[in-house]
Amino acid sequence: MSNTTNISQSAGYLDDFDQVRRVRAQVADHLEQIAHILTQSEAEGAHASGQLGLDRQITLVDNASHYLRQGIFRLVVLGDLKRGKSTLINAILSERLLPSDVNPCTAILSVLKYGPRKQVTIHFRDETPPQQIDVATFKWKYTIDPTEAKALQETQEQAFPNVSHAVIEYPLPLLSKGIELVDTPGLNDTEACNELVLNYLNDCHAVLFVLNTTQPCTLDERRYLRNFLQNRGLTIFFLLNAWDKVRTSLLDPDDSGALAEAEKKLRQVFYTHLSPYCLVNSEDRYSQRVFEISALPALRAQLHDPKASLDDTGIPALLDALTQFLTRERTNAELHHAVQQARSVSAHVHEAIGRRIPLLDQDIDHLKDKVAAVQAEFEQLAAISTDFQSEIRQIRDREAQSIADAFKTYMLQLEQTFEADFVASQPDLEFLDFLNKENRAKFHDAFKRAFERYLTDRLADWEIQATQQLETAFAQMQTVADHYRVTYTQVVDVINAKLLGQSYVASSHPYNATETWTDTVFEVLDTIPNSLNGVVGRLSPFWRRVMQAVFTSLCVTLVIQMVGFLFSTMALNVFLVIVAGASLVAGQAEYVRQTFLTTTRQEFAKCLPQIAQEQWQSVYDAVESCFNTYETEIIQRLNDDILARQAELTYLVMQKETQDIQLEQETERLHSLDQGIAEQVNQLNALLN
Secondary structure: OOOOOOHHHOHHHHHHHHHHHHHHHHHHHHHHHHHHHHHHHHHHHOOOOOOOOOHHHHHHHHHHHHHHHHOOEEEEEEEOOOOOHHHHHHHHHOOOOOOOOOOOEEOOOEEEEEOOOOEEEEEEOOOOOOEEEOHHHHHHHOEEOHHHHHHHHHOOOOOOOOEEEEEEEEOOHHHHOOEEEEEOOOOOOOHHHHHHHHHHHHOOOEEEEEEEOOOOOOHHHHHHHHHHHOOOOOOEEEEEEOOOHHHHOOOOOOOHHHHHHHHHHHHHHHHHHHHHHHEEOOEEOHHHHEEEOOHHHHHHHHHHOOOOOOHHHOHHHHHHHHHHHHHHHHHHHHHHHHHHHHHHHHHHHHHHHHHHHHHOOOOHHHHHHHHHHOHHHHHHHHHHHHHHHHHHHHHHHHHHHHHHHHHHHHHHOHHHHHHHHHHHOOOOOOHHHHHOHHHHHHHHHHHHHHHHHHHHHHHHHHHHHHHHHHHHHHHHHHHHHHHHHHHHHHHHHHHHHHHHOHHHHHOOOOOOOHHHHHHHHHOOOOOOOOOOOHHHHHHHHHHHHHHHHHHHHHHHHHHHHHHHHHHHHHOOHHHHHHHHHHHHOOOOHHHHHHHHHHHHHHHHHHHHHHHHHHHHHHHHHHHHHHHHHHHHHHHHHHHHHHHHHHHHHHHHHHHHHHOOOOHHHHHHHHHHHHHHHHHHHHHHHHHHO
16 A cells, blocks of 8 residues: 555555456456346247246346446445534545535535536425536535534524435546545434435445544434444444644643543543444454544645645545455455356356256157156245245234334333433433523423434334344244255255256256255345345345334324423423422422423323334334345245246247257257356456455
8 A cells, every 4th residue: 555645646545446446347347248148048049949047147147237337435424513524525535625614514415426527416305406506606505604503403403404415526536436425414313314314324335423532422422323323234434533632632732641641531432432333243343443533634734735744644544444444345245245146147057057958859748748747846846935935924923013012012111211311311401491481492492302312212222122133033034944945955856856867966966956045045135235144134234224214203203292292281280380399499400300300201101102002003014014025035036936947948848849959059059158157257256366
């Protein structure tokens, strides 16, 4: 890696990304060639011994090729207001692209990507067509003062409610390598502000979470990490910005001992809160995920001198780690996944050809007898599919009922810990404002915000429990799938033996018949990149998205219901109770606080049974949706495999009945197909070695 620290012109970083793009393109080329060979063979087969039923295999490699050609590395930048997110992005790009002066705050989510010319496209939430503006206009129009931003956040309002997001295109070298940076507004744990951010999180390669050394790990930051990022399989890089201010905040900035002690204490605070998010398969990667950054000095240095050294700013170390992760860890996983798909297709084709060639010299009557002889086995395969589908549905209904009931129980128990949890979920409310008529509206807004934070925390806690239960259920589903796989494989072996003779099964045939089932089970939702081994890993992003959707929906629904109800109910009786108590114990805010919380808990408890009952169905439906998606993907692919096997025989019988098949010529064509696919796979293997 080059030691040059001018980021936008760093040969090391850009060369790494260039190399990745070249390899991706080469792998995509081979995958496209495989698809082309298969498509051409199926067309030729229609006029020879018949098609081999390779539609799914063609689609598989086509999709893998398309995904690799996109070549996008999407990084989502998260952080609270005024943490220096925009300044950091500008420093990484060596360009003052986003507004990052002392005052303005980014007001809308912005996607930075490569474009041949500088332009910004504003996308709207309604049917308003996208609007193109220049970068200067964007900086002026879509930034707001931090005071205004904080006020809007407290009242759950948006500066530009009709705007969805902005796409900023810029002809910068790093962006031209496929990097996309998503700059987000300040953290907010409300559904309206986070829906779009969460969508990007589901499809990102990594998260850059920006914190500030002068306010290490605030309550809002810890809550956001716990509620939205914990246990979601996301790779998070923590950027401790403004590290240079540790020195300048000292009474004597030149006191090296005091500086070392201050840095040691600060590092311990960050390690305590961030280390749980830096575990990869139980391995502590804190040193590879947390970076001490000075973004503003880095940007100033680059704007003054493009060749200035940035070694003291932490930016080169960050880019080294990002480059390592994106171009090696992440890309290697994606490339190996794509090549594995090609190997699977090659094995499938090899097996189909291995069945076809021995049947070419069979006369039509003998062939029909063999086909008729395996119909009972095909019915067994169909029965396996039906039985497996039935068992999936039984597990689905059981788990949906169990998780929905667990939610109901969880909600009913909230009363027991309400006061402690409510206080822990919000900054101190000015409870005496409730007694002041002029300040009561302000108190209402503050209470609404606090109550939403409380519900967000409680529902996030429940969501983690529900997801863990789903993971256990799908692990059990894998055991069930293994059972059906063995049975399925045994029936396939019988079919092959009846069609081709016992020697087929006994021989050292290079294709393992169980791979068809394995492909079906483990390739479910194979468009999800960098997925883990097994069904659970592949489905996790889906069900987490489903559970996240029900989580945010529940939160919004309950807040709207509860805040309005509580205040309408308490407007008369609670106010009178508090005023009466306050007159007896004048000036004791603690009495007011305790009375308000106790009464709130009592009113909340009255609503809990209704909430639990009303929301039970939405939880049930969400869990059911996870299993329905699993069922659709698994059973469809399993049935496709059965139909493809039947179609192979049907096509061959039809061709033999309608035309004279040239045995030698057709055998050569099929061998050529087998060798052509194998050659492409060998070249793919060579690329990864």
